Amino acid sequence: MKSKYQGILLAATAVDALGSLFPVVVIAEDDENWFWFLQHLRQIVQDHANQFLESNALTLLSDRQKGLIDGVARVFPNSPHGYCLRHLEANFHKEFKHPQLKSMLWRAARAMSEEEFDKILQEMGEIDQRAPK
DSSP, rough: SSTTTEEEOOOOOOOTSSOOOOOOEESSSSHHHOOOOOOOHHHHHHHHHHHHHHHHHHOEEEEOHHHHHHHHHHHHHTTTEEEEEHHHHHHHHHHOOOHHHHHHHHHHHHHHHHHHHHHHHHHHHHTTTTSSO
């Protein structure tokens, strides 16, 4: 946030009892703040939608920020944690500059079978040996 508050906005998509959203602002995107945020998120889910925690149906998606990865593992140990493909793509592109690899990453993500996925990874390895196999 580039206003006078100079904070980081952490947000979960949810609606309160009055149908409103409210922002959570912290000074830094660090392990302690992520842990605090995730603990509050878990409490809200427990209070209002506990069935998702009990059935391991709550899936969290993130940008792979280290504090967030560690916090999710601690606070939601039984919930699947996926990563936003747009963030993965940006990191992937920093390492592998070949333009075809970027589109192949998306093809692999949309693969409908393990066989199709493995075939795409093999093709990626043929373009750059360092690419995931």
